[in-house]
Amino acid sequence: MTMSIKKTFFCLLAALLLALCTPGLLPAGMQSAVQDLENLIADDNRNQFRSHWLDLAGRFQQELDESQDGNDKARALYYLGRTYQELGKKSFLPSDFEKAEEFYTRAVREHPDTDFAGRSQYRKAEIHLNHHRDSAQAYLEYLRVVYNHSSSSKKDAAQEVLKELDRKNLEMINGKRASLDLEKVSEPQKSPQVSLEERPLADSRIEEEPGQEQSKTDSRxxxxxxxxxxxxxxxxxxxxxxxxxxxxxxxxxxxxxxxxxxxxxxxxxxxxxxxxxxxxxxxxxxxxxxxxxxxxxxxxxxxxxxxxxxxxxxxxxxxxxxxxxxxxxxxxxxRQVLQTVEGEPDISLDPERAELSSGSLLEQLGLKVQTIMIDPGHGGKDPGAVVGNFKEKDIALRMSKVLGRKLEQEGFDVLYTRTEDVFVPLEERTAMANSQKADLFISVHANAHRNQNVRGFEVYYLNFAQDEDAKRVAARENAVSTQKISDLQYILTDLMLSSKISESRDLAKKVHEVTLDNTRGMFSDMDTNGVRQAPFYVLMGAQMPAILLEMGYMTNQKDMRLLQNDDFMQYMARGLTKGVTSYRDKIEQFARLD
The missing domain is CATH 2.60.40.3500 (Immunoglobulin-like)
Structure with a gap:
């Protein structure tokens, strides 16, 4: 009898340990609730009653309250969102979709490294696309699945939706979709207006009687x-x-x-x-x-x-x-010019052909790194951060010139957006790099913060800001409010896929890594906040890998001493140069044929 009891005890213990250790095995309460949710979705009789949905939401809430593991909490938040999203499809109440978004957002924010974060982000995008009918915001949310949750099980599905949205947008741009004539969209006029195409441009201004301009326009x-x-x-x-x-x-x-x-x-x-x-x-x-x-x-x-x-x-x-x-x-x-009428690349296998040279192939693939545009931040009437008698614009220009000389010594061609204390609009800086066909764009800055204890070297690339500090830095460099930065991220909806985000991220990581290794050997007190992302005006529209450097915080005494130290500038510039060289060598190996 004793042996039988012991045997039963050990079997139960083994079963319990198996349940706890088996990956992916749901707790009994959660497993039951998930199954009941799927059954309710499929049952067109029961899913018409709100009470059934709220009962399920209560069960998932209980699982959330009792969960200790982060993945279990993310799962509970996901299914809470899913319950209210499916309820919203039946009730058509905005409040139900709002609750769903709240739970999905919590899963993403509180447990970003779980697969349920990516799945929640995908469902959130789905609400914007199918319920709010806001394809622009949906596009933004799907992009977040791809870029912020790249290991998610929903990444491929998000990419497929993005491709479909791109296709529809391209049809609209090319005029394949029926649309109203521009003149019909314009406001109706009391008297016929001659179109811009039909009248001489010299006569295109509307004639007004003397003294009437004030009355026809208002102060706005x-x-x-x-x-x-x-x-x-x-x-x-x-x-x-x-x-x-x-x-x-x-x-x-x-x-x-x-x-x-x-x-x-x-x-x-x-x-x-x-x-x-x-x-x-x-x-x-x-x-x-x-x-x-x-x-x-x-x-x-x-x-x-x-x-x-x-x-x-x-x-x-x-x-x-x-x-x-x-x-x-x-x-x-x-590069499309290289193709034949049939659309196949016209490249011979003859080893004597110039097309097979490593340099030529790099150029054809858009991978060469020879010309670098250095952008000293601010300038002229825009001083940037000001601490005592020191101005960011001067520190940035000094560092840029040191960096430029180091790069030239390594054989790079260096261009500058400015070489003296002049004002250059942000959008003009990227345009200069694009029009002069630069291969890399590096914008040089020094940071500032209300908290004087904040310090560290940072490298940024263009993407959605993932935290408030990144928003703050972008707001300062863009000269706008942090709220405007939140609004500005919508612009990225249309720019993301045309920008070299992946290449810029690789460049930022390599430059950050090598610069730290090179500089800390001499200046061990150099601190860092790593590689970050944010929507900077100066990086928007760049057709080449582009990064923005924040060398340190002028508002921090330790960082400011470094920024005033000529030896520090030399070591940092040497590290940045080695980082750029390392990045170039890395991408060239993909096209090297020897």
Whole structure:
């Protein structure tokens, strides 16, 4: 009898240990609740009653309260979100979807390293796409699955949704989707308006009787004060400068062979008057952009038209402080020229052919690293951070010149956005790098913080800010509020997949790693906050790997002593140079044929 009891005891103990140690085996209460949820979803009779859903939510809440393990808590939060999401599909109550989003957000924020965080992020994106009908926000949420939860079981599904959204967006851009004519979308006028295409641009301004301009516009009317552009044979950036924020609308018209017109991109600026000094027509003829035309389309609407000869893609987004609208126009990738009519690369296997050289192949693949654009932060009227008599703009310029000399000694070609104390707008800096076909872009800065104990070297690349500190740094460098940084992340929805985010992340990690190893050997008190990501204006639209360096905190005594030390500058510049060289060597090995 005693042996029988002992045997039973050990069997039960073994079963308990197996249950506790077997990966993926759910606790009995959770397993039962999950099964009941699936049954309720499938039962069209019972799922019409709210009480059944709330009973299930109570059971998942109990599992959450009793869970000790992080993965178990993430699972409970996920299924709480799932319960309210499915309930919302039946009730159509916004509050149910809001509760679902709250639980999904908690799973992502509190347990980011679990698979349930990625699954929760995916479900959150699903709510925006299918319930809110907000494809732009949904796109942003799906991107977070891919980039912030790359090991999630939902990554591939998120990528498929992104591809489908990209396809629909591309159809719209190419005019394959039926849309209203631009003139029909415009506000109705009391008297017929002659279109910009039909009247001479010299007569395109609306004539007003003397003394009437004040009465026809109100104090909220903005002014289009300038149109700027930068060009290369692959890329053109156009910037519309305004004196205040406006609503705007853009539309691409396809070429018309009968009329002999190219691609035309219209940008309408609501409640805007065009300043007299703005040129109404400018011939650009850079191989991409034929000309820029502007006119006062109606009494309170200005219109800018871009005539585009060669178009592969374009981006339109707004930046603030001051408000301006940025248009990036891209020509077809020159690497496509290497292909034959059948679409196959025309590369011979003859070892004497130049195409087989490592350098040539690197260029064809867009992987070469020879020309580096260094961007000393701030300048001129923009001092950056100011601590006592020291200004960030001066520290950044000094470091940039030291770094430039080190890079040149290693055989790199170095360009600068500025070499003296002058102001350069943020959007102009990236445009300079793109138009001059730089292979890397490095923006140099020094940091600041209200807390004087905060210190450390940081390397940033363009992506969604993942914490409040990253938002704060981006807000300071962009000269906007942290709330604007949250709003700004929506811009990344359209820019993410066209930016070299993966390459920039690799560059940031390599530069950070090698710089630390090189500099700490002499300056052991050098601190770091690692590699981070945030939406910096100066990195947006870069067509090459681009990073932003924060060398240290001017508001911290230890960091400030380092930033004033010439030897520290030399060691850090040497480390940065070695990091760039190491990055170049790493990517070249993928194309080396020997």
């Amino acid at each position: 009317t903005a002014r289009l004060v300038d149109i700027r552009h930068w060009s290369s044979d692959e890329y053109t950036r156009i910037v519309l400068d305004l004196d205040s924020q406006v609503d705007y609308y853009h539309k691409l018209l396809k070429p018309d062979e009968e009329l002999g017109t190219p691609h035309r991109l219209f940008i309408d600026l609501e409640k805007t008057r065009q300043a007299e000094e703005v040129t109404q027509e400018e011939n650009v003829a850079d191989g991409i952009l034929s000309r820029i035309r502007s006119a006062q389309h109606t009494t309170d609407k200005s219109r800018v038209v871009l005539d585009i000869d060669e178009l592969d893609d374009f981006r339109v987004f707004a930046l603030e402080n001051p408000f301006r609208i940025v248009v990036d126009v891209y020509s077809p990738d020159e």
